[in-house]
Amino acid sequence: MPLGxxxxxxxxxxxxxxxxxxxxxxxxxxxxxxxxxxxxxxxxLCQAALAATSTITVGTAVANARLRHPALTAMTVATLDELYGGRVLIGLGVANAALNEGALGLPPSAPVPFMRDYVRALRAHLAGDAAGPTLDRAPARADVPIYVAGLQPRMLRLAGEVADGVLLNLTTPATLPGALAEVARAGRDVTVACILPCAVGTGAGTAGRELVVGYALHPAAAKLFATSGYLGEMTAIAGLLRDGERARALDLVTDAMVDDFLLHGDEHDVAKRIATYQAAGVDLPILFPIAEEGDWDRAVTATIDLAAKIRPSITKEVSACPRP
Incomplete structure (x- = not known):
């Protein structure tokens, strides 16, 4: 079983x-x-990672598609994929209106139609058959895998229709079957990748509370928390954040919320939790370190160390599974 x-x-x-x-x-x-x-x-950053490695797949999870014309993305990806031996994976999302329209001043755009058109154009540019300006030459690999990040049903269905894979996030074992059902509605075989926030080697309290509060004002993410049974908590947390009461908002995050959305504990605990996602249909679990008190380097290093320990047991769990 692959692990990312x-x-x-x-x-x-x-x-x-x-x-x-x-x-x-x-x-x-x-x-x-x-x-x-x-x-x-x-x-x-992917180029830096690709230049330093030789076998591992390197990609984005996710890149904000709103910031780049699909032709530019195609040119960048085609160059990297050829230069580094066909090891690139494209993970795309549309971020949220607060970032794109509020902070960055981008014009409003309906997320699902935008992503549909973007993936179609990106594939055309990679294949060298887009109308108008395109790549001067076909890339070494026109079928570079494209994954679409989805949180809500319409985007999940789109990923099933147009992408090679779907990137799930903030998905608990309880909500995963519903997400997979949306992806499967198109009747296509796509790789299911799932980003799993994790905090290893420390107490999960602060990291978990920061995780929840960090997503509280994201409209789609807030709906996911509500779907998981935390509507009242998330409504109150969002209200406090809008009032500038971050400390009080953090205090409202319960242990149950942290346990649902954050992998934590020792290697046995994390491996067991990953296995539940595998059993439910996740092809590529992706560990996403969350820093405790801002120490990102320690968080990532500890996660890699833990992954090295649990990787053999994960491999034994499933003997055959599509690579990313």
Whole structure:
């Protein structure tokens, strides 16, 4: 069974450190090293990781598609994939209106139609048959895998229709079957990847509360928390955040919420939790370290060390599974 790692660019880790961590992930036997975009160019960080490694798949989980014309994404990806031996994976999302329209000043856009058109155009550019300006030459691999991040039903259905894989997030074992049912409605065989926030080697309290509060104002994420039975808590947390009461908002996050959305504990606890996702239909679990008190380097390193320990047991769980 493949196992991946996604590292947050909002960690502020230097690009050189991303490369070093990718080397460590490869040595630990991980199958994918992915970059979550926010405060740094995810594709530039991918290049650093690709240049430092030789076998591991490297990609984005996720890159904000709203920031790049699909032709530019195609040119970047085609170049990286050819230069580094066909090891690139494209994970795309549309972020949220607060970031795109509020902070970045982008024009409003309906997420699902935008992503549908984007993936179609990206594939056309990669294949060299897009109308108008396109790649000067066909890339070494026109079928670079494209994964679409989905939180809500319409985007999940779209991923099932147009993508090679779907990237799930904030999905608990209880809500996973419903998400998979939406993806499956298109009747296509797509790889199911699931980002699993985790905190290892420390108490999960602070990291878990920060995780929940960090998503409280994201409309789609808030709906996921509500679907999991936390509507009242998330409504109150969001209200406190809007009033500038972050400390009080953190205090409202319960242990039950943390346990549902964050993998934590020792290697046995984490491996057991990953196994529940595998059993439910996840092809590629992706560990996403959450920092305790801002120590991102320690969080990522501890997660890689833990992954090296549990990787053999995960491999034995499932003898055959699609690679990322």
């Amino acid at each position: 790692l996604s590292v947050a660019s909002r960690s502020g880790l230097p690009a050189r450190r991303f490369a070093e961590l990718a080397v460590d992930a490869e040595a630990a036997g991980l199958d994918a090293f992915l970059v979550a975009e926010r405060v740094a160019d995810s594709f530039a």
